[in-house]
Amino acid sequence: MKLKERRFPYPVLSMATSDYPLGNFTYDVEVVDDSYLHIVCNLQEKIIEKYINRGDFMYVVGIESVQTKSRQLYKQSTPEFKIELDADQLGPKLHLNVLILANRDVTNYPTNQLNSVYHGRKVSFKKGYYIAKCPTQTIEFEFENEVRKSGIIVKENPNVDSFTVDVDQEVISISLNSENYEGYKKYRKTKRSEILNSIFYTAVMAAITQIVMSDKDYSEAEDGWIPLVTKNMDKLGYTLEDLKEDASLIVNVVNAILKNPLNQLFDTFNENEE
Structure with a gap:
């Protein structure tokens, strides 16, 4: 939280006070x-x-x-x-x-x-x-991955069976049980493609589906993950009404946001075979 600059009933060394003239x-x-x-x-x-x-x-x-x-x-x-x-x-x-x-x-x-x-x-x-x-x-923070910069967080929750996804206008929050969270921390860099296709794909799909099913107008959203979705919809030439009429188009938006993660996964498999 942002601490307000204010005076206290006792001396405090800060830029907002002169309680310590030489401090x-x-x-x-x-x-x-x-x-x-x-x-x-x-x-x-x-x-x-x-x-x-x-x-x-x-x-x-x-x-x-x-x-x-x-x-x-x-x-x-x-x-x-x-x-x-x-x-x-x-x-x-x-x-x-x-x-x-x-x-x-x-x-x-x-x-x-x-x-x-x-x-x-x-x-x-x-x-x-x-x-x-x-x-x-x-x-x-500056993330190389645009989707991470736009507000996906991963956290531990020992009370979930495997993992859950919670979505609000700013954050896509992925909760993993303790065992899965330890695995995520261990493999998030070396097994990035697998994680994109399992955890992140599901989370982004859930978030976009929530937009499609909602009656709210998200066109003016400037923060969080929603602008990333609308930007990629524009690139694909989709409107929100298009996605409401044909839900299969959501897959194309997810692929665009995550930069075709299935392609990345099979590229990784091919590299390992070589």
């Missing part, structure tokens, strides 16, 4: 191979640093998927984070929040380094209070 808190972030985030926090405030070293404060990174709303939180006492990301679960866009939070209740906090309005006052923090915060940043 500064920023970070550098790099997305490495679309597989993990490398984050380095840059803190210039000796008292806060002292309290981090004592375990009173902690560096915190919060990650939330814009599409799925799933959240992950990481806490540690050192300023460098290497966070592995599964883009299948997160989708192509996430919100990143980098903070310093109170790890426990703190009383009698020094005030000499603070704005003069705090001098002579008793300053304390409860566990979970903000100590320092940076503005929320939006991170976008």
Whole structure:
């Protein structure tokens, strides 16, 4: 979620406040191979640093998927984070929040380094209070596969028998049981053609069928997977009414979106025989 810039009833080191006149808190972030985030926090405030070293404060990174709303939180006492990301679960866009939070209740906090309005006052923090915060940043992944960029996510759900597909206007969500999810993670790169023909083909087919059966007007949709469908329908010269009158045309749209996955599968078989 995007954290709003606001004032707090206690001192916070941030760009929106002047509570620490000489302090500064920023970070550098790099997305490495679309597989993990490398984050380095840059803190210039000796008292806060002292309290981090004592375990009173902690560096915190919060990650939330814009599409799925799933959240992950990481806490540690050192300023460098290497966070592995599964883009299948997160989708192509996430919100990143980098903070310093109170790890426990703190009383009698020094005030000499603070704005003069705090001098002579008793300053304390409860566990979970903000100590320092940076503005929320939006991170976008770049997928080679256009359909993945447009919003298909794969996640684990131990409560399904094999796999299920849930569709909304932004995300096609594939839920695999635990055994299948482990297999997916193991083979998603080496057995890509097989996975396209089994899991993704079914998911995209379900999504397009939902559009065809719906009474909603999706022509103005700009985000998520729907623009990818309408673009490929246009390339094929199809209208939504064409698909409603002849459902077999949906197969052609799926093939166009996934770039003829059956051809890719048999090409793989032929390469293996050679």
